[in-house]
Amino acid sequence: MKYLVFVVSVGFAFGCSDARLAKQIQAASVKSEGYFCTQAPQISNGITKFMFVIDKSGSNVDTDPGNAKRADNIERFFNSPASSPRRDNPNIAWGYIAFAGSSATAFINDGNDQNPTFVGVPNNIAAMNNALALQRGPDNDLTPYRAAIALTKKAIINDQALHPNETHNYVVFFVSDGRPTDYGAEGPAGADAFSDVDDLVNTIPGKITFSTAYYGAFDPATADGLKQMAEHGHGKFVDTNAMPDFEIDDLLNNAGAHADTYQVNKILVYNLNSAVCLDKKRISLDSDADGLCDDDETYTTKTDPQNRFSKGDGYGDYFHYISKVTGGSLPVCYDRTDEDFDLLTACEELYMYNEHPTGTKLNRADAKNPDTDFDWFIDGIEYLMLKNRSSALDMFNVFKSYDGEPVNAGEQITQHRNPLFYDYNMAPTEMYDTRIEFDKYNDQGQSCYRFKQDNLKLFHTKSVSAQNSLGPLYAHKEWDNTVLIYYIQSLEKDPTGAGYYAYSVQTLSGNPGTIKRLGRDSGLQVRDGTFTLYQIPEPAKP
Numbered sequence: 001m002k003y004l005v006f007v008v009s010v011g012f013a014f015g016c017s018d019a020r021l022a023k024q025i026q027a028a029s030v031k032s033e034g035y036f037c038t039q040a041p042q043i044s045n046g047i048t049k050f051m052f053v054i055d056k057s058g059s060n061v062d063t064d065p066g067n068a069k070r071a072d073n074i075e076r077f078f079n080s081p082a083s084s085p086r087r088d089n090p091n092i093a094w095g096y097i098a099f100a101g102s103s104a105t106a107f108i109n110d111g112n113d114q115n116p117t118f119v120g121v122p123n124n125i126a127a128m129n130n131a132l133a134l135q136r137g138p139d140n141d142l143t144p145y146r147a148a149i150a151l152t153k154k155a156i157i158n159d160q161a162l163h164p165n166e167t168h169n170y171v172v173f174f175v176s177d178g179r180p181t182d183y184g185a186e187g188p189a190g191a192d193a194f195s196d197v198d199d200l201v202n203t204i205p206g207k208i209t210f211s212t213a214y215y216g217a218f219d220p221a222t223a224d225g226l227k228q229m230a231e232h233g234h235g236k237f238v239d240t241n242a243m244p245d246f247e248i249d250d251l252l253n254n255a256g257a258h259a260d261t262y263q264v265n266k267i268l269v270y271n272l273n274s275a276v277c278l279d280k281k282r283i284s285l286d287s288d289a290d291g292l293c294d295d296d297e298t299y300t301t302k303t304d305p306q307n308r309f310s311k312g313d314g315y316g317d318y319f320h321y322i323s324k325v326t327g328g329s330l331p332v333c334y335d336r337t338d339e340d341f342d343l344l345t346a347c348e349e350l351y352m353y354n355e356h357p358t359g360t361k362l363n364r365a366d367a368k369n370p371d372t373d374f375d376w377f378i379d380g381i382e383y384l385m386l387k388n389r390s391s392a393l394d395m396f397n398v399f400k401s402y403d404g405e406p407v408n409a410g411e412q413i414t415q416h417r418n419p420l421f422y423d424y425n426m427a428p429t430e431m432y433d434t435r436i437e438f439d440k441y442n443d444q445g446q447s448c449y450r451f452k453q454d455n456l457k458l459f460h461t462k463s464v465s466a467q468n469s470l471g472p473l474y475a476h477k478e479w480d481n482t483v484l485i486y487y488i489q490s491l492e493k494d495p496t497g498a499g500y501y502a503y504s505v506q507t508l509s510g511n512p513g514t515i516k517r518l519g520r521d522s523g524l525q526v527r528d529g530t531f532t533l534y535q536i537p538e539p540a541k542p
Helices: 068-079 124-135 145-162 191-201 220-232 248-255 294-301 317-325 346-351 379-386 409-414 512-522
Strands: 027-037 046-055 092-100 103-106 167-176 208-214 234-239 262-271 274-276 283-285 435-441 447-459 480-491 500-509 532-535
Touching (some): 027 512, 068 248, 092 124, 145 191, 191 208, 191 220, 208 248, 220 234, 234 248, 262 409, 379 409, 447 480
Parallel strands (some): 046 167, 167 208, 208 234
Antiparallel strands (some): 092 103, 435 447, 500 532
């Protein structure tokens, strides 16, 4: 895991012209950087099974005379990383097939070298040592791709029959120095080879990846054939002519990108102590995170800016305000629980209503799903920013523009701008610039991302107790800001399906003196372990 670097800049801004309020809405800006990975691929009683399919044709006498690119490379992969060797992992098993002449041979087998098997702890070390010793034996004859792929398929089919109640992921590494010799006339891999790879990975859709490496003399046609085989196998290709320091690990980056890998659909940062004010023109201080700016509570609604529940029931002050101005009424309710951590109490979830929902079959918000309409914006933020009780049940509303801007509402919310007021000309330093960049798939098949944000506005807040907020997580002292950072991760094969809501509520000081003292630690902490995972239940989809 990489360590985080935080850089802090401090400035001041005033969100209200009333001089009496200047101190309370004095703001500072902090920067944050981080690195995190999603949950590991979805595997039930699962084992990752590596299959090495390695060339032993005669040309290796010249292309890899000491077996450095084959046996030595595989041995390093088997014994790495030093801190926790793969060979000791009970959730990994190993297979080994070599090909030469007109056939392929299983170096790990059940006693018959045409019956390949996979072996795990504790017998894997002896089995791999034997396979590597055979690999280091004499190389000779031709390069039978077709036979190697067929024997690999047989290995997987046999393994499934031996373990019918287990779920596995198969990662195939196909390594060769030349063109196939058993598809008719010798030439680079073509349609027949691609079809065989398709047939192999479709044996168990979404559970098999096929990566390739070429280590022969410079030959663009042969390299391209192997590259296309990897593309058909949803894996990665490496040409050692371009990457002379090739390691088997280099084939893992995309080998984890199978159907059970999680991806990040949306990441959002939201200072809970800020709200769109009633003039609808600005976002300013909201100490108790009830959706009303402090000065609106003080001078307009006459509610307590340090108590989200001024009326003493299960509805926040904004809900009472909006029901009053619209002439409606709120059902009697005192349930302040927030089971799905979407910033709405159980009472407030009932208030969310859409006669014609999209993205869900529900007419009211789901108290167990933070994102009822599956548009990746949690219900509480979507409602408080769009000011419409139907918004949390309309997956298309965030793709609309309500203020005449060329930027849709969802993007404006991400930038922490008011989606109901034209503020397109806002200075870049006044809006959030939250962003993530995909880095790689790690050895465990997790999607890993870099996080960066240069502009996060913090305020001089008033203190709020746990009793007067959504709970202990949201209580804070004067100057402290509660900031939510979250992302929703779902399976790559089903981006709008039920996945996991990964959230973190962090307390950051808006005091310039504290920010200066803390330096780079003033910003958000974003790393593995930062986020709490909440499993989203299977949706009631249209």
